[in-house]
Amino acid sequence: MISRRRFIQAGLTLMALPKQIVLAGGRLFKKRFQVPVLETGKRIGKDVYFDLNIQSGQSAILPNQLTPTLGINQSFLGVTLRASKGDRVHIKVKNSLDETTTLHWHGMKLPAKADGGPHQPIQPSGTWLSEFDIIQDAATLWYHSHQIHQTGRQVYQGLAGLFIVDDESVRNLNLPMEYGVDDIPVIIQDKDFKKNGAFAYIRSMPDRMMGKKGQTVLVNGVINPVLKAKKSLLRLRLLNGSNARTYHLSFDDHRAFYIIGSDGGLLEHSVKVNSLKLAPAERVEILLSVADGKMPTLKHNSSQVQPSMMSRMMNRDKDLIIFQIDALSVQKSSRSIPDRLTTHQLIPMSVVSNERLMTLQMHMGPMMMFGGDIFSINGKTMDMNRIDEVVKAGSVEIWTIENHSMMAHPFHIHNVQFKIISRSGGVQGHELGYKDVVLVHSDEQVKVLIKFPEFSDAKIPYMYHCHILEHEDRGMMGQFVVV
Ligand code: C2O
Ligand code: CU
Ligand code: CU
Secondary structure, eight states, X not given: OBOHHHHHHHHHHHHTTTSOOEEETTEEEOOBOOOOOEXXXXXXXXXXXXXXXXXXEEEOOSTXXXXXXXXXXXXXXXXXXXXXXXXXXXXXXXXXXXSOBOOEEETOOOOGXXXXXXXXXXXXXXXXXXXXXXXXXXXXXXXXXXXXXXXXXXXXXXXXXXXXXXXXXXXXXOOOOOBTTXXXXXXXXXXXXXXXXXXXXXXXXXXXXXXXXOSEEEETTEESOEXXXXXSEEEEEEEEOOSSXXXXXXXXXXXXXXXXXXXXXXXXXXXXXXXXXXXXXXXXXXXXXXXXXXXOEEEEOGGGSOOOHHHHHTXXXXXXXXXXXXXXXXXXXXXXXXXXXXXOOOOOGGGEEEEEEEEEEEOOSHHHHTTXXXXXXXXXXXXXXXXXXXXXXXXXXXXXXXEOSSSOEEEEETTOOBEEEEOTTOOOGGGGSOBSEEEEOTTOEEEEEEEOOSOOEEEEEEEEEEXXXXXXXXXXXXXXXXX
């Protein structure tokens, strides 16, 4: 299925070329910012029903070629799901692909059987019903394929979308909140393309070892688009939906902006910064004033990357343009930048009932040539038939994540929003908030405080893993049950 509207739009943009030109992967052209379709489901009181279809299609991403893509209710990427704290969602997922897949609700606190991880596969032509109560505060969550050994490729082809959770208190904050107008989703992904326009997934040893990084950045499926801003104050919900790249984001004019949210929702206070680091799977909400009517460009600065031993060995990082904001004709916003946003419940250390150590390792040497078990946690590679950890429902634990490898790994835990309580570089910016992913640098030790929700299921596990999808797919993942 060709998305006809996008195809025509691409053609029009090409004809308008001489006006403004953006360099993207060596090509000259400029495309309009696309806001993912919003899906709020069918509501009957507190019950909200979503109908999702995982499908394949063709998308006009490059100027004059079509790219085979995967998507949810559309040909590329997923529609944005939106529901509120207190709702009970019923999500029917149909798999129209000719391969097995799953949909995982990343960042959601929910029963294990509704999680959409490797233990809830959806066969071709099959359907899966995921039902759960939304018990957490407003946040920018996301969803993506979690098919065992295939997550990297399926997400790369497009199986990812946003899941926005709302609540009463965030509605009362006078933040920009009109979806697609002053509240803008920004899914950042980097891709490579083959000559025929198809995505080029893993092609080399560095792709396999360090994760797949592309040289072209897409925002909501469009290469380096331009957002025509309508309001002078914008709220951007940034998702690093990339397989492996960590972004160091700032605007080309170094303007300041305010971080208001992290993976798990609002920070207690807004934090003024000029740049931020966003690892794979992390989200951040920022407020940005464009009242000056200029055209700032969001960029990835490779010079900010702490060169690890690995990246020095296989240096492939360079500066990248993410997208541009055209604020030439904005209207004055009536929204504000609050200092105080919310209060996080303080968990006293005295209630910590258990501590666990997670050791991340990459085994270098001859094994890697033969595709052996390179990636491990606590010396073990992922085994769907092995439960690695047993956690008590409702308990509070400290997990220490140690990285004994030569590169950074974004460590993710299902079903929880944790707090980072210590790390070598100190805890700053969006890391002050609730997190479900934390980037653990080479030789670093990070401690996180986790309160597990009350859901229990002795049989069906949740996952914890590195969110560099090529590492996850090759075994840097473990399983825990909550009882
Ligand atoms: Cu975003 Cu286990 O996943
Ligand atoms: Cu997850
Ligand atoms: Cu990793």
